[in-house]
Amino acid sequence: MSEVINTSNNGVNVDALLGAREAFTQTPEAAQFKWRTSCTWINGTHSRSSVEGYFGLGAEQSHRKEFIFDSDHPEIFASEDNGVTPNEFILVALASCLTAGIATIAEHRGIQLNSVKATLEAGMDLQGVLGVDADVRNGFDGIKVHFDIDADASSEDIAALVAQSQKRSAAFDIVTNPTNVAVSVN
Amino acid sequence: MTNNNPHTIDTIVIGAGHAGLAVSYCLTGRSIDHLVFERGEVANSWRNERWDSLKLLTPNWQSRLPGYSYRGENPDGYMDVKEVIGFIENYALHSKAPVQTSTTVTSLKKTSRGYQVVTNRGTWNCRSVVIASGACNLPSIPRAAETLPDNVQQVTSREYRNPEQLKQGGVIIVGASSTGLQLAEEIHRSGRPVTIAVGEHVRLPRIYRGRDIQWWMDAAGILDEGQSDIDDINRVRRLPSPQLIGSRKHPILDLNVMGDLGIQLVGRLMAVNNGVVQFSGSLKNVCALADLKMNRLLKVIDEWAVQNPQTSEYAPIERFEPTRVDETPCLGLNLADNDIKTIIWATGYRPDYSWLDVPVLDRKGMIRHQGGVADSPGMYVVGLPFLRHRKSSFLHGAEDDARFICEHLDSFLNGTTRKSENGFY
Numbered sequence: 001m002s003e004v005i006n007t008s009n010n011g012v013n014v015d016a017l018l019g020a021r022e023a024f025t026q027t028p029e030a031a032q033f034k035w036r037t038s039c040t041w042i043n044g045t046h047s048r049s050s051v052e053g054y055f056g057l058g059a060e061q062s063h064r065k066e067f068i069f070d071s072d073h074p075e076i077f078a079s080e081d082n083g084v085t086p087n088e089f090i091l092v093a094l095a096s097c098l099t100a101g102i103a104t105i106a107e108h109r110g111i112q113l114n115s116v117k118a119t120l121e122a123g124m125d126l127q128g129v130l131g132v133d134a135d136v137r138n139g140f141d142g143i144k145v146h147f148d149i150d151a152d153a154s155s156e157d158i159a160a161l162v163a164q165s166q167k168r169s170a171a172f173d174i175v176t177n178p179t180n181v182a183v184s185v186n
Numbered sequence: 187m188t189n190n191n192p193h194t195i196d197t198i199v200i201g202a203g204h205a206g207l208a209v210s211y212c213l214t215g216r217s218i219d220h221l222v223f224e225r226g227e228v229a230n231s232w233r234n235e236r237w238d239s240l241k242l243l244t245p246n247w248q249s250r251l252p253g254y255s256y257r258g259e260n261p262d263g264y265m266d267v268k269e270v271i272g273f274i275e276n277y278a279l280h281s282k283a284p285v286q287t288s289t290t291v292t293s294l295k296k297t298s299r300g301y302q303v304v305t306n307r308g309t310w311n312c313r314s315v316v317i318a319s320g321a322c323n324l325p326s327i328p329r330a331a332e333t334l335p336d337n338v339q340q341v342t343s344r345e346y347r348n349p350e351q352l353k354q355g356g357v358i359i360v361g362a363s364s365t366g367l368q369l370a371e372e373i374h375r376s377g378r379p380v381t382i383a384v385g386e387h388v389r390l391p392r393i394y395r396g397r398d399i400q401w402w403m404d405a406a407g408i409l410d411e412g413q414s415d416i417d418d419i420n421r422v423r424r425l426p427s428p429q430l431i432g433s434r435k436h437p438i439l440d441l442n443v444m445g446d447l448g449i450q451l452v453g454r455l456m457a458v459n460n461g462v463v464q465f466s467g468s469l470k471n472v473c474a475l476a477d478l479k480m481n482r483l484l485k486v487i488d489e490w491a492v493q494n495p496q497t498s499e500y501a502p503i504e505r506f507e508p509t510r511v512d513e514t515p516c517l518g519l520n521l522a523d524n525d526i527k528t529i530i531w532a533t534g535y536r537p538d539y540s541w542l543d544v545p546v547l548d549r550k551g552m553i554r555h556q557g558g559v560a561d562s563p564g565m566y567v568v569g570l571p572f573l574r575h576r577k578s579s580f581l582h583g584a585e586d587d588a589r590f591i592c593e594h595l596d597s598f599l600n601g602t603t604r605k606s607e608n609g610f611y
Contacts, residue, residue, distance in 0.1 A: 028549075142514055160478050166471040167386075176467035178457045 008152075012107040030057050046072040046082045087140070091120045093171045094143065101165030102149070111157060114150040143175065192302070192309040195219055196599055199316045200294070200303075202228045202285045204251055204274050205569030206318030208584040210283040211252045212592035218599065222283055222318075223305060225290040229274040231320065232267055238348045239372060241266050241432030243364060244580050245398050251277050252585045262398070264432025291319075295543045300564055314564035314595050317553065321570045323538035327531050328360075333458040338521055339528040343369070346530060349376035355527030356380075358463065358519070360455045362387045363426035366532035367439050371431075373530075374447055381519065381526075382444060383465055385454035388428040389476040389509070392437035394484065395491070396501035399430070406490040408483075409577035413557065416572075423572045426534060441473060441509045452516045462518045463526075473509035481505065537570075558591045564598050566591045 024031040034055035041047045052066040070083030084092075095118045106113050122143040128136035149158050166172045197213060199206045202224035213220045224230060242249070247261040254277050265273060278285055286307070293304040300313035325342035334340060339353055343365045349372060359370045362384040374380045390399050403409045413419050431439040441451055453466035484505065491500050519526060539547060546561045548554050554561040557574045568587050570578065577583030597603045 156478065156481065159474070160482075163471055163475045163478055166468065167475060172468070172471075176453070178459070178464050 008107055008110050008112040010103045010107045010113045012104045014104065014107045017104065017108075032056070032058075042070075042082070044072075045077070045079045046070065048083075087122065087124065090175065091122055091143070094145070094169075094175055095120050097169045097171030098145065098147075098162075098165050101169050102147070102161050105161050105164050105168075106151065106153075109157070109161070111161065112152040114152070115148070116150075117148045119146045119148075120144065192311050194311045195221060196312060197221075197314045197316065197595065198223060198301070198303050198310055198312045199318055200291050201318035201320060201569070202278065202283070202287070203231060203318060203320055203569060204229075204277070204581055205320070205584045205588070206316070207274065207278055207281065207283050207285075208251050208588035209316050209318060209566075209568055209592060210285075211281045212588045213595070214281065214283075215252075216592055216596050218592070218596060220284060221310070222285040223289040223291055223303070224285055224287050227287050228278045228285060229271045231322065232271045232274065235322075235344045236267050237343070237346050237369070238267070239368070242270060242581070243427065243430045243432055244400050244582070245432075248400055248404070248580065248582050249273060250582045250585070252281075252588060254280055262434065264434075266432075291541050293541050293543050296562065301544075314598060315566070316591060316595070317542075317560070317565070317567040318569050319537065321537050322535035324536050325531055326534045326536050328455065328533060330455060330458050330463075331529075331531065334529060335461060335521065338526060340531065341528060342531045343533075344535070349373045349378065352376075352378065353527040354378065355525045357528045357530060358383060358455070358526055359530045359532055361385070361426070361532035361534065362429065362441065363532065363534070364428060364430050364439070366530075367429050367441075367444060368431055369530060369532060370444055370449055371439065371447065374449055378528075379450075379525075381450040381452055381516075382441075383452050383455040383463075384441065384469055384472060385466075386472050387426055387441075387476050389440055389480040390428040390430055390483070391480075391506060392430055392433070392439070394487065395504060402487045402490075403576075405494070406487055408486070409575065409580070409583070411576045412574060413572075419572065422576070423570070425571070440506075442507055445510055450516065451511065452519070461522055462520050463529075464518045465516065467515075467517060469515045470511045473511050477508050558587055559594055564595070566595060 032055075036054055037049050037051045039047050039049040047070075049069045049071065050066055051069070052063050054061050054063070069089070071086055071089065072082040073079035073085060074081045099116055099118055102116055103113060120143060122140040124140055125133075125136045127133040128138045147162055149161070151158055151161075153161075196218055197220035199209050199213070199220060199222040202210075202222045206222050206224075207228070210220065210222050227233060241264040243264070245261065246256045246258060246263050246265060249256040249265065256273070277283075288307070290306045291303055292306060293302075294315060294317075295302045295304075297311065300311060301315045303310045303312060303315065325344050327342065331340060341352065343361075346369060352373065354377075356379045357373050358381045359366050359373070360383045362382050366382060370380050370382050392399060394402060400409075416422055429440050431437070445451060451469065453469035454472070455463060456466050457464045488503055536551070537553075539551065539553065542553075544562050544565065546553050546555075546565065553567050555567050555573075558566055558568055558570075560567050567573070568591055569584065572578050573583075574587050574590060575583060578587055594603065
């Protein structure tokens with residue numbers, strides 16, 4: 001069907017997104033974004049990252065304010081636990097992206113969401129990062145995501161929301177597919 | 187015979203496949219003077235670019251072209267390549283289509299009075315042109331192909347004929363549409379270990395509630411859906427072919443069948459790094475997407491069936507087992523360690539418009555058109571997926587498209603076409 005009568009209000013401005021899609025079809029240069037962060041070592045395994053500026057719509061942009069993220073290792077790693085581990089940030093990223101996607105798609109499809117909660121768990125064998133076993137990778141051996149969703153929709157429609165969210169998620173793509181990382185120094 | 191002086195004619199049709207011939211039939215019906223240029227013989231692609239065991243995905247009763255239909259003894263069967271060639275060849279003869287074979291178009295240009303068509307057998311001027319060269323001229327191959335080691339044989343679905351042309355050893359088939367799965371099954375039977383890299387795909391049962399899925403799609407009006415019925419026309423035009431096989435004997439061809447045969451399923455092929463082929467971790471979701479989509483279609487069919495009972499009752503409603511995916515699908519295969527000798531690219535096709543010297547291509551290299559009326563006066567295109575309807579992709583869909591295009595073309599030649607609101611003629 002081509003017309004969706006919007007009976008939902010999940011707080012997402014879908015019109016703006018659809019407008020952006022149209023605009024980017026006309027001017028693909030405007031769709032080129034650059035996300036940034038800068039990270040400063042504090043002490044030990046503790047570092048602090050700052051996110052404020054980014055590039056998009058052909059110009060430098062800025063968040064409403066600077067956002068700060070401390071990252072560290074936990075005390076059982078003989079560290080100080082001044083912030084969550086980098087791995088946990090990645091789970092936060094994936095959860096947030098999928099959740100935002102569910103809200104957006106639900107809005108677009110006229111589905112009222114009442115509550116959405118994602119629980120994530122990723123396994124990791126530390127023998128990888130610690131160099132104990134060369135056959136073990138550094139990263140996750142897999143990520144499990146479980147969504148509890150209460151919405152005014154059938155279970156098939158809810159399943160479709162979750163599937164579509166993965167299909168169109170940046171973080172899901174970044175995590176499930178190879179991405180080039182180039183690191184330079186000085 | 188090469189003639190250096192340009193000839194003039196009202197219309198030239200480029201391509202003598204089923205779509206070009208359908209257009210020719212309609213042009214003849216309107217007494218529009220035209221020629222059909224075909225670089226090879228009639229039904230060239232079927233002769234030279236398809237694999238040996240291929241069968242049509244549509245049943246024979248659905249094989250029809252303007253003024254012509256299947257009259258064989260097996261309406262519920264599916265034509266093989268020879269039969270398709272025969273069908274199209276006979277159509278050309280029966281409709282007395284003015285086909286000039288062995289004529290390759292090397293350039294199409296706009297002129298003050300229409301178009302100039304340069305071929306290897308002379309130059310023609312025409313007032314209108316119908317591009318019927320099809321959507322499947324060149325295989326679409328991901329860039330990852332360039333990083334594969336030279337000792338791995340690469341074969342595209344256009345070059346593939348049968349398992350015997352492949353080296354002994356493991357095979358990765360990239361693409362899980364109808365071609366990918368058919369090839370996987372026959373290559374597996376040839377004794378070679380097969381892995382299928384699965385991206386987004388369309389799952390459909392061959393037989394549903396006792397009838398061919400094409401019967402349902404036809405009867406329920408799904409094949410007649412047009413652009414106005416569709417949310418995103420660009421998306422449907424790029425849909426991969428559904429996982430079907432032209433067979434009643436082993437009608438179901440889906441990833442569960444593949445898995446049961448011992449074929450390994452992995453995610454979409456993303457990259458090749460240091461002799462390791464990397465697959466996406468999204469396999470579970472692409473399978474979920476396909477299952478959900480299939481179930482949505484079956485629900486539409488069931489709802490239609492309730493409103494439209496037949497004298498012979500429908501078999502009961504059925505649903506199919508969700509696609510079974512490993513807990514932890516493989517994310518990478520070391521080519522050497524796994525004795526992978528061949529990669530088959532079943533990753534689809536794109537048209538070749540290298541000869542098209544008229545500025546009608548969009549930024550993706552596709553012809554800008556509205557339902558077949560191209561963005562250049564007197565230019566038309568046919569034989570593309572969802573050109574005007576979902577059925578445009580199939581043999582029998584050519585007729586309605588051809589009739590519409592030829593009616594428009596006729597008005598154009600008579601000078602009675604109005605420029606439409608969006609600027610297309």
